[in-house]
Amino acid sequence: MSEDRSSWQVKGSSILSELVSLMDLSSDEAALLKALSAQAKSTAPQMTESFYERLFKHENTAEYLQGKPMERLHSMVGEWFTELFSGTYDEQYVQKRLIIGEIHVRIGLPVRYPLSMLDVIMQFGESVAQTSTDPEKTNAAFRKILALDVAIFNQAYEDNQLNHLSNLVGGERLARRLLSGSV
Ligand code: HEM
Incomplete structure (x- = not known):
């Protein structure tokens, strides 16, 4: 039987403080991203064109x-x-993005689709990072913030599944143990 884990206590937007410390995001890195906010805004229309072009090309996503x-x-x-590129990655930021994740859970969209779309986001995000005075450091910072979003999207899906299973079996601890195959 597997042990209980402290990570099981980390839920919803409290994943932020855990992940920011895990990724070691510094205030310098946040400032480098913030400096490109206007550049990101002007790149956004091109990004969303590519984003939806890809989703409309495939029957299952269209x-x-x-x-x-x-x-x-x-x-x-x-x-x-x-x-x-807002430079502010606080609980409100995470909460807002968790809700966006939940919207996708509720339309019955398999998580593989939003996760694979990060490819398009990465491409445009990296092109914005390239315009920085310190492209290498900014790109590293951007990768961290994007990794945070991968975690947030996943968290929305996992929270939902865990909630349903916990309700069904009468408790989260048992649900976690069932999911890890230890009971
Ligand atoms: C990283 C990937 C994605 C991001 C960042 C994203 C972002 C968003 C955002 C910000 C909204 C608006 C939420 C709101 O109303 O407040 C939204 C809604 C929506 N997204 Fe996504 N999305 C992603 C992937 C996808 C994919 C792969 C699909 C599938 C084709 C999809 C389909 C939808 C649909 C149908 C809605 C409207 C939901 C509704 O209000 O009925 N999204 N998305």
């Missing part, structure tokens, strides 16, 4: 977008991208 207000989605995803 299906989710039929009849959706695309102008609004372009603007929301553009804002999400621009905020990667």
